[in-house]
Amino acid sequence: MIDRLSKKVVKREMNIKPQDKTIKELLLSGRQFIIPRFQREYSWDKKNYKEFLDDMLNCLIVSDGKVIYDQYFLGTMLFVGDCFEGDKSEIDVVDGQQRLTTITILFSALSDRFLQINQDTLSKQIFKYIMTKNDDGEDVRIIKSKTHYPFFAFYIQEREKTNTKKPSTEEEQCIKETYEYLYNNLSEEKLRAFLKKKYGDDNIDELNYVDILKAVRDQVLNTTFVSISTKERKQANMIFEILNAKGKNLSGVDLIKNKIFEIVNDTEPADYAEEKWKSIKNILNARNVDVGFVQFYRYFWISKYKKSNLNKLYDHFKSTIKPTNKDRYKKFLTEIEDTARIYVLTVSPERNDFQNKKEYFGLVQSIKVMSDYFNITQVRIALIALIEAKEKGIITLTQLKSMVYELENFHFSYNAICSKPTNKLEIIYSDFSISLRNCNDKIEARNIIKKLTNQLNEIYVSYQEFESEFINLTYTKKSNNPDNVITKYVVNKIASYYEGKDIFEDDGSIEHILPESNDINNNNNNNNIGNLILLEQVLNGEADCLEYIDKITVYKKSSYKWIKEFVSSNTEWSDDKIQERSKKLSEFYYTKILAKEISLNALKR
Template sequence: MNIKPADKTIKALLKSGRQFMIPRFQRDYSWEKKNCEEFLDDIIKCLKCKDGKLETTSYFLGTMLFIGNFDEKSDKEIQVVDGQQRITTITILFSAISDIFREKGEDNLSKLIFSYIMTSDDDGNEVRIIKSESSYPYFSYYIQDREKMVKQEPSSEEELCIQTTYRLFRSRLEEKNLKDFMSEKCDGFQNDISLIDILKAIRDQILNCIFISISTDDNTQAYRIFEILNAKGKKLAAIDLIKNRLFEKLRKTEPADYAKCKWDELKSIINECDLASVGIGTYYRHFWNSCYKQTGASLLYDRFLSIIKTSDYESFLDSLVQNAKYYVQIIKPTRDDYHNRKEYFWLVQSFNVLSNYFGIAQVRVVLMALLWVKDNNLISTKDFKQVILFLENFHFAYTAVMSGKANKLDGIYSKFSIAIRKSSSKNQTKEIILSKLYACLTPLIPTEEQFTEQFISLCFTKKATAANMKCKYALQKLNCYYQKKEIFEDDSSIEHILPECNEGNVTNIGNLIMLEGNLNTEADKIDYAEKLKVYEKSTYKWVHDFTDKHPVWEEEMIGNRARSMATLYYHKILKI
């Protein structure tokens, strides 16, 4: 094997005159706050104070793996196979230090440290020492431009991570924060040491860090070493290993880089979710459990290797991208997804309820499969609507009201989703829904007594809470029942019949009703006799039913009404 190991310092690496390319198969920059803080803490703790001056000590940064020959001419790129996260973090830290130097009037020091971020070729043209396609141009503008002439907001998970890391370093390197930390962690530290001298010492400590450089000019060797290093050290996420494997086997880049194009499309789709809790890793686990086999996060890569044939990698990527589109429709539903057609308003509402009212993640496994069979004309319109609404009602009762255990559903949902994707007809799909979904979930539905005891504790307060969303949903569904509609009223708001400012049980669902927003404002805190005049203006049938039955309203009535609402809901709305 043509492998060249060598001891190097960070200074030698960044001053080698080479440009370091982050390969197409590499994961995005993803170091979390704790990783960056640990790195900076370790660097600072290495500094020793002697005779009022800071001195560096040895620090080992581990192993880094490169594709390329450091002995060849310097205009040829070196690919970073393992070490990207560390080199990128160092670059961000140097950019932060450079900016502080400049702000403190130390422009020469600012330029000198920036030479480890940007260099120049023989013609004087600026060259980025780190070159990454996935974060371009954000990384270039935000980190690699000393002037920071172009302002750009992060538009992906990776870009947000870069911004967060830079801001973290700027905060940690503020004089007070830095000196407070060093007073506690650095032996003999003297508080009169200037901020500039501290930053210079941190710079030198990083530049003197030692690592083992392993380089090879053979791509296959690099991929294999990458997997060996990962197996022995801290494991990468399954999605990073899977990406590495796909890109290793799908190497063709002309006339187009199929793997990279598909992966970029996947990232773009998932980024549309715009939720911190949803990344490619989360999506992939749901996708896999929906299509192949229920699998825990730790076994996803092994299962991928054992189940997916190399010859199927392209079709696997196609499926990964297509299901990602379904995933976004589920998590961030809009009427535009269905060209604003009224017959799909209920579906948008149902997806919104499951994702944003109840916050249920594992149901996405089923919903992706249902959207797939719908697109492939393997389910009737009636059955499709019926099963989605069943899931909505089930999760209100089982999850929102009863706080049922989510892990009871994982196996049911995965087996059902895999089975339904193998269906060859609408009739077969219906049979699978009956035998593998309804039959499995029905025993988990609470009894009327169980449901009622939890339902009557639902509350809605001014303070935003997850419990508020459950109560709001129940009230909207009850209002729809009286209105004989399936879509929530756009102008509705929650009215506290006895004002919320009163003490007692006034936030309980038994004291709540839906009312038009303008009438809710008008009713506000007036007494019940006056509120009746406002309620008479409402177009909601539920409001008039309530006033007909309750010419007088007192706190003692709240509990009984809550129970009546639970009974009505269980028999007339759940229907499961």
């Protein structure tokens, strides 16, 4: 890496200064480290901060009743400005912000642990690595970032923690979870247990808890890293790309953001890039659901430009978004923002997204089913294009609803029932979405949708495949059965079909015709789809564990058409009829709800 870097430096006549330094030297340099606007927010998850703490603890050496630190290398950090020589000015952190933020959180947790055991001096002393003072004696935060201010300042960088508030963003929640994990795992019990696995009970029991905490502090402070400093932003950005070649350290989205912010660098009268990026994040986080930004961006990209895996996103961005200037990049940010607004409708749609108009209720339900019941994300690629096409006026609401309903049925049979892999669908949906998003003609749009329908029909599950899985669906009220969600969905869909409704209301209850508690053979047969039907909740409680002959009286009170048909066709009911009915329901669902034909050979089996 150094050789490659050197070649680039010579060619461009760069002025960079690599130095071996410790964390202690960095944090006592008197500088304030600014995390620039283009850097990703703090995003380390449990795997990352657990690994960091484990590495620190694994380095500790216990010998002769003492615990001491050992050598540890933390990698490379990249800065704009000189961290160790010259004026004590602000320093921009180009690469290393995740590690420095985590170290600051760890020191805050250590300070609180010292305070808990009445080691006030040690608690105060460690805060000099979190807060420094300027020449006027005023407190200065060593790490400063716009994105997590003021939460980080109050929750981590204030020793008294008097102004703590609940996290309101994904980043703030991440900071809180990191602190809580580190604080909990710095407890005396946890630290001793960790060290005992390595050194045994006798060696650890004689250690003082304060000394263990001090050793953890010293281990972090004496951790070494390579500091690379440069005076020019452009040089830093180029080095940043080299250090993160092929996305090994940062995701493609982080590199894309870095590139956009480098070009769209207007900060007056407002920071255009930052405000747009913030708007995109706010749109995605506005609902109480987990909308991953990386997945969103990738689906945005492959729905509009070209199929791309995560590792190729940055390369494809550079080769596709031309020319490389402010106007094109500003337009690109607007494209992302517009797609974000549509994307949340594909993840967690609400009726009020469509002004609570009844004609949209079925559409909302179909999208929610695919997301919440089937856990299908790839379909969002197609849904983005379909919703956008409706907004552009090149497809009608009827066309939109029809295609979304078709997608719901496809994914029910293909994924929810038959558990087929979704990898081949991504390229189908990408091609469809790119074509439709670049289309401005109604006839062409209709043909694009027809092509997608034909492609899905080519891979539609056969009736034999469908039936073999469908007849094994079960529902139980006794435990968290994985099948419950899909089986309840099936029962609701059949009941809605009988009522002639596009949507199902969650006002009914799953009724076990033969009571679930009466499964004499203990073979789970009474939980099978063939023994289930939808009944009003009040009547379900009334029927409870009655014998079927007595349940008929209760069933006759129901207003549900499916129940009425069942009672008229079944004067008696027994265990041996369940399997036969499950096959009939399978055939009914495939032909009536999925509207698919069954070959004669399949019926003769």
